Amino acid sequence: EPEVTQTPSHQVTQMGQEVILRCVPISNHLYFYWYRQILGQKVEFLVSFYNNEISEKSEIFDDQFSVERPDGSNFTLKIRSTKLEDSAMYFCASSEWWGPNYGYTFGSGTRLTVV
Amino acid sequence: GESVGLHLPTLSVQEGDNSIINCAYSNSASDYFIWYKQESGKGPQFIIDIRSNMDKRQGQRVTVLLNKTVKHLSLQIAATQPGDSAVYFCAENAAGGTSYGKLTFGQGTILTVHP
Numbered sequence: 645e646p647e648v649t650q651t652p653s654h655q656v657t658q659m660g661q662e663v664i665l666r667c668v669p670i671s672n673h674l675y676f677y678w679y680r681q682i683l684g685q686k687v688e689f690l691v692s693f694y695n696n697e698i699s700e701k702s703e704i705f706d707d708q709f710s711v712e713r714p715d716g717s718n719f720t721l722k723i724r725s726t727k728l729e730d731s732a733m734y735f736c737a738s739s740e741w742w743g744p745n746y747g748y749t750f751g752s753g754t755r756l757t758v759v
Numbered sequence: 760g761e762s763v764g765l766h767l768p769t770l771s772v773q774e775g776d777n778s779i780i781n782c783a784y785s786n787s788a789s790d791y792f793i794w795y796k797q798e799s800g801k802g803p804q805f806i807i808d809i810r811s812n813m814d815k816r817q818g819q820r821v822t823v824l825l826n827k828t829v830k831h832l833s834l835q836i837a838a839t840q841p842g843d844s845a846v847y848f849c850a851e852n853a854a855g856g857t858s859y860g861k862l863t864f865g866q867g868t869i870l871t872v873h874p
Contacts, residue, residue, distance in 0.1 A: 648802075660864070677860060681834065686848065686866050687850075694860075699860065700860070700861055735802045735803070738787060739860065743791070743860060744850070744860075746791055748860075749805075750804070751802050751803035752800070752801050753802050
């Protein structure tokens with residue numbers, strides 16, 4: 645079964661440092677998403693991305709965050725200057741078309757710990 | 760505003776029992792609902808979905824019920840097994856505008872199945 649792959653599985657970084665979280669979406673998917681989950685809380689939408697541009701972003705996704713599809717297979721989330729409150733699980737997802745009923749699949753996540 | 764919430768944060772059952780997990784939503788524009796299962800260290804895994812023009816949908820050992828009048832969603836798991844132990848989230852999607860891909864998640868219910 646096709647999978648969304650995320651690396652690394654765990655990232656520890658110092659406050660103020662930049663981090664890049666990487667995702668390889670399912671190969672024939674065109675729509676990409678990032679979500680985060682603070683420990684013990686619900687999964688929260690960050691951003692959706694299609695055709696090399698952001699389609700929608702949440703209030704969480706401020707100027708410290710950016711997304712990029714640097715090549716034909718990777719989709720990245722960059723946090724420019726990490727804060728303690730950025731510590732969370734970050735999930736990438738992809739779908740064939742708009743909407744959760746088009747093969748919307750989540751990766752296993754990257755646990756980001758900011759110290 | 761949009762919100763999806765759960766009535767019961769934890770649920771403990773005996774193996775073989777039926778489990779019912781509940782969810783309330785507040786966005787009347789939501790037209791698609793999904794239940795996800797999340798095991799420790801993994802991303803949300805699709806269980807079953809339902810569109811707003813349906814009241815009930817059945818899968819293998821799972822049934823989702825939708826009551827639009829009171830904006831309530833439930834997940835029924837028949838003959839619960841220890842492997843069903845996980846956190847269960849409901850999520851909703853509101854078609855229209857640019858939110859086709861955005862999922863709004865509820866708080867989650869921890870299901871523990873005792874052998």
